[in-house]
Amino acid sequence: MKISKLLIFFVFFCCVLSTRANAWFFFFLPLGGGPTANPNEKCVTTAAQVGGLITIDNNNFLIKSIVGSSNKCTNSAYPILAVTEPATGDIAQRASNVKLDFPDGWEQKPLTNQMKVGGGIAYLTNRTLDAGTMLYTADRKGVTDMESYVASKKNSLSGALENQATSDTVKFQVNGLSAWQYVRTGKLKNKVEVTYLNTFIDSTTEIILITQWTTTGNFPRIQDQLQQIIRTISGVTAKTVAPDSINIRSTNDKTSNSSEDVATKLQTLKNLLNKGLINKEDYEVKKAEVLRNM
Secondary structure (H helix, E strand, C coil), X not given: CCHHHHHHHHHHHHHHHCCCCCCCCCCCCCCCCEECCCCCEEEECCCCCCCXXXXXXXXXXXXXXXXXXXXXXXXXXXXXXXXXXXXCCCCCCCCCCCECCCCCCEEECCCCHHHHHCCEEEEEEXXXXXXXXXXXXXXXXXXXXXXXXXXXXXXHCCXXXXXXXXXXXXXXXXXXXXXXXXXXXXECCCCCEEEEEXXXXXXXXXXXXXXXXXXXXXXXXXXXXXXXXXXXXXCCCCCCCCCCCCCCCCCCCCCCCCHHHHHHHHHHHHHHHHCCCCCHHHHHHHHHHHHHCC
């Protein structure tokens, strides 16, 4: 499949998501709604707030006031009537220090206003790999439980694909940062089967989402290369110092060196390998470390 078609699928997928509450991964603002007979009125989600920005058919509107429930709003996903005005001009891109290193073959694309509203800071595609990557960030302030945060974002996309299957969320460490990752596979409305690799990374001031996608048949072939991009993350510092679920540390504690504990560590490594979160080389190195520390 040509990348141009895949990009169309991605844009289509974004449009599908933008019609849902809590639409895209970091879209804290309501991104979508419905028009009414009055061009200054729009139907929005219950999360809409005065001063918020919504996007309908790639047009941006600023919410001036909230009217409330109205029979003008017939879509149950957007039951609230709001008074809006067009938001003119280009939307500023969120400032961030996070960096990823992309090898040759990746081409950066311009961000749309809708991507910027959602915290998007980078959008790249690779024609050779037939894959894409979006990098989003959100303010860390106010998030007290990352486990719950990731779970809520994961659940907010439930049902966005047909015949959807989602893996368990795996927590690991990448360059000293706590990370959570899962894979979601399903069919778009046009029946094309796609796979998304979603990685949330916690830092002192930002929550980072790296979402990567390709066709499902192509995913096993390139997943190691997608994981390698994630491993290049830099520019941000860890929120807390957490035990590394991959870098298993040696200890003099007899309990941690017990056969049961060693078996647990080996199984953890095997699970990470099977889910594509570490490659074969990483697995063999860490396995050898665990066995040496017995």
